[in-house]
Amino acid sequence: MFDKKETVLSVRNLGTRFMTSSGTVKAVDGVSFDVHKGEIFGIVGESGSGKSVTNLSILRLIPSPPGKIVEGQIMLKGKDLLEANENELQMIRGGSVSMIFQDPMTSLNPLLKVSVQIAEVLELHHGLSRKEAEKKVVELLKAVGIPDAERRAQEYPHQFSGGMRQRVMIAMAIGCNPDVLIADEPTTALDVTIQAQILDLIRRLSDSRTMSVILITHDLGVVAGMCDTVAVMYAGRIVEQSAVDPLFREPKHPYTKGLLASVPRLDSAWNERLYSIPGAPPNLADLPAGCAFAPRCAYALPVCRQTYPPQTEMDDGQGGKRLVRCWLHTSENSGEQA
Amino acid sequence: MNSANNTQQPLLEVRNLKVYFPIEKGIIVRKRIGWLKAVDDVSFAVNEGEAVGLVGESGCGKSTTALAIAHLQKITDGHILFEGRDLSAMPAAKLYAERRNFQMVFQDPYSSLDPRMTAFDTIAEPLRIQVRRGTMALSETEIRDKVLDLMDKAGLSRTFSNRYPHEFSGGQRQRIGIARALALSPKLVIADEPVSALDVSIQSQILNLMKDLQNELGLTYLFIAHNLAVVEYFCRRIVVMYLGTIAEIAPSEMLYSEPLHPYTQALLSAVPIPDPPRERQRSRILLKGDVPSPIAERQGCPFKERCASAMAICAAQRPDLLEARPGHQVACHLYGQKGSTDGTHH
Numbered sequence: 001m002f003d004k005k006e007t008v009l010s011v012r013n014l015g016t017r018f019m020t021s022s023g024t025v026k027a028v029d030g031v032s033f034d035v036h037k038g039e040i041f042g043i044v045g046e047s048g049s050g051k052s053v054t055n056l057s058i059l060r061l062i063p064s065p066p067g068k069i070v071e072g073q074i075m076l077k078g079k080d081l082l083e084a085n086e087n088e089l090q091m092i093r094g095g096s097v098s099m100i101f102q103d104p105m106t107s108l109n110p111l112l113k114v115s116v117q118i119a120e121v122l123e124l125h126h127g128l129s130r131k132e133a134e135k136k137v138v139e140l141l142k143a144v145g146i147p148d149a150e151r152r153a154q155e156y157p158h159q160f161s162g163g164m165r166q167r168v169m170i171a172m173a174i175g176c177n178p179d180v181l182i183a184d185e186p187t188t189a190l191d192v193t194i195q196a197q198i199l200d201l202i203r204r205l206s207d208s209r210t211m212s213v214i215l216i217t218h219d220l221g222v223v224a225g226m227c228d229t230v231a232v233m234y235a236g237r238i239v240e241q242s243a244v245d246p247l248f249r250e251p252k253h254p255y256t257k258g259l260l261a262s263v264p265r266l267d268s269a270w271n272e273r274l275y276s277i278p279g280a281p282p283n284l285a286d287l288p289a290g291c292a293f294a295p296r297c298a299y300a301l302p303v304c305r306q307t308y309p310p311q312t313e314m315d316d317g318q319g320g321k322r323l324v325r326c327w328l329h330t331s332e333n334s335g336e337q338a
Numbered sequence: 339m340n341s342a343n344n345t346q347q348p349l350l351e352v353r354n355l356k357v358y359f360p361i362e363k364g365i366i367v368r369k370r371i372g373w374l375k376a377v378d379d380v381s382f383a384v385n386e387g388e389a390v391g392l393v394g395e396s397g398c399g400k401s402t403t404a405l406a407i408a409h410l411q412k413i414t415d416g417h418i419l420f421e422g423r424d425l426s427a428m429p430a431a432k433l434y435a436e437r438r439n440f441q442m443v444f445q446d447p448y449s450s451l452d453p454r455m456t457a458f459d460t461i462a463e464p465l466r467i468q469v470r471r472g473t474m475a476l477s478e479t480e481i482r483d484k485v486l487d488l489m490d491k492a493g494l495s496r497t498f499s500n501r502y503p504h505e506f507s508g509g510q511r512q513r514i515g516i517a518r519a520l521a522l523s524p525k526l527v528i529a530d531e532p533v534s535a536l537d538v539s540i541q542s543q544i545l546n547l548m549k550d551l552q553n554e555l556g557l558t559y560l561f562i563a564h565n566l567a568v569v570e571y572f573c574r575r576i577v578v579m580y581l582g583t584i585a586e587i588a589p590s591e592m593l594y595s596e597p598l599h600p601y602t603q604a605l606l607s608a609v610p611i612p613d614p615p616r617e618r619q620r621s622r623i624l625l626k627g628d629v630p631s632p633i634a635e636r637q638g639c640p641f642k643e644r645c646a647s648a649m650a651i652c653a654a655q656r657p658d659l660l661e662a663r664p665g666h667q668v669a670c671h672l673y674g675q676k677g678s679t680d681g682t683h684h
Binding site for chain 2: 164219221263266274275276280
């Protein structure tokens with residue numbers, strides 16, 4: 001779908017491990033994806049699926065030790081971030097790639113006025129003086145829909161509500177016109193009416209600035225409303241990746257299928273029994289051989305328990321391609337499935 | 339309350355419940371400078387065998403209402419009636435015996451279990467307390483049989499009975515919490531956000547379990563949640579709260595297909611649906627601003643500042659919760675309140 005567009009960020013075969021007392025945890029394993037200009041790219045998965053670690057790896061924010069990026073490439077406009085030195089990384093973080101987190105309260109310094117915190121980013125990256133920067137801060141706060149921006153800029157984080165704090169974080173993140181905004185569960189801590197406001201804001205900013213967004217979430221509804229492309233992660237790997245419409249219309253991977261069927265929906269009939277995936281996600285320090293989902297999968301074949309499935313490329317029916325990692329969909333086995 | 343059930347006595351009735359928290363100032367001499375009205379005049383009923391949902395955003399008073407019903411929170415004013423008996427006027431000893439009829443399941447399966455008690459002891463604790471108080475006569479063997487039976491019912495393998503909470507996953511811990519709540523064979527289970535801390539694939543396991551238990555044991559649920567899709571799925575009737583008051587009460591299908599209160603309409607339109615083409619077509623009602631502070635002294639409708647259909651009367655007079663059609667109550671001046679100047683503005 002976005003093949004014609006310019007690729008801004010390209011992650012290839014990323015592997016991140018954590019060395020713990022109970023063994024090596026393969027938090028991210030062989031993850032590859034491309035983010036195109038102006039695209040909203042969703043990463044969806046449950047806790048421990050590796051979605052946050054993937055994005056912390058992009059900005060090299062994995063604490064080491066115990067964490068380590070063991071393999072892969074992260075190409076940002078032709079430059080490999082895994083080879084960048086600390087100075088270069090400092091300019092990229094908050095500059096061409098910026099990030100917002102789930103809990104805006106813990107991401108802001110409670111002792112500093114909001115204007116000072118946002119201005120800092122501009123001083124650091126654009127070399128503006130404090131005065132110039134503070135003028136720009138008011139513009140940014142207006143751009144993210146904070147009313148009475150001149151006055152509010154002089155307030156402290158605790159004087160803002162949860163939704164307003166997230167707006168402050170977004171103002172800080174877009175201050176340097178980033179190419180990519182990484183939003184890690186940006187609305188999980190917010191109420192649903194405030195979530196709608198923040199998602200609407202992120203979408204408008206992405207459109208008006210042709211800014212790419214990586215949206216990490218566990219909420220499939222948010223993905224459906226926001227994203228152009230989505231990657232589903234399970235146990236550290238991307239199991240399925242596609243444009244949103246085909247993925248929701250016809251999920252290919254049994255995990256995606258199960259996930260979609262197990263969400264109660266507002267538009268579903270009452271008293272319909274929910275589908276539920278049996279069992280629980282695996283321990284990442286002790287992954288089973290073969291496909292990590294096989295122990296919970298209703299369609300598992302003998303081969304699933306032995307060898308990890310290769311990636312299968314399929315046509316998505318709207319001119320793009322979708323990627324699935326499942327033995328049911330490899331060329332040898334796809335005929336067997338009814 | 340509910341016209342369809344006029345003849346039947348509700349299992350639980352909440353009448354004009356008020357829970358206020360004092361706001362104090364001063365270090366040595368504490369002076370009360372105001373009230374935080376967490377729950378402000380709330381009335382509703384739950385019939386036997388029903389699952390009633392209590393929804394609203396953070397700070398709307400839904401959890402405080404639940405705690406007040408379970409008598410884990412002191413109430414400021416009002417009455418809580420269980421099978422017609424007024425619990426709020428009951429002496430402590432009598433209330434103790436009454437408590438086994440209503441039990442709670444909590445949100446966080448991590449902090450609501452004692453890390454130093456095994457699954458078996460956790461589930462057995464309510465039984466042992468009742469035995470110690472002399473309100474139940476059970477031998478240790480009988481307790482053992484009962485606990486193992488509860489573990490079966492909650493979908494926990496009996497071999498787990500000597501494990502500690504940290505050895506369980508989030509979903510399994512919530513099963514322990516459910517088994518503990520069922521130990522005294524309660525009539526009413528108050529579940530405060532029982533699935534919101536769980537992953538999607540685990541959430542549906544727990545919801546299915548709670549539904550199966552309802553069918554099997556004839557349980558009545560008061561189900562508190564902020565996720566409207568979950569409540570709509572789980573409950574027959576839904577109570578929508580806003581800023582300590584009830585905005586609307588309706589059967590879930592009716593609430594979903596024809597919400598009356600402007601707040602409910604906005605709330606429903608904000609819930610994302612996992613269906614991209616539908617999601618793109620939906621028009622969203624984006625509410626202005628945030629929920630106002632519950633500390634401020636308020637007049638009129640609690641929703642008036644954020645409401646697109648607000649009229650002059652909304653600022654002056656708080657709307658009563660009235661029946662707009664059979665079984666569907668709403669507190670809004672748009673729907674023919676007594677003394678309101680009939681909705682000419684919309």
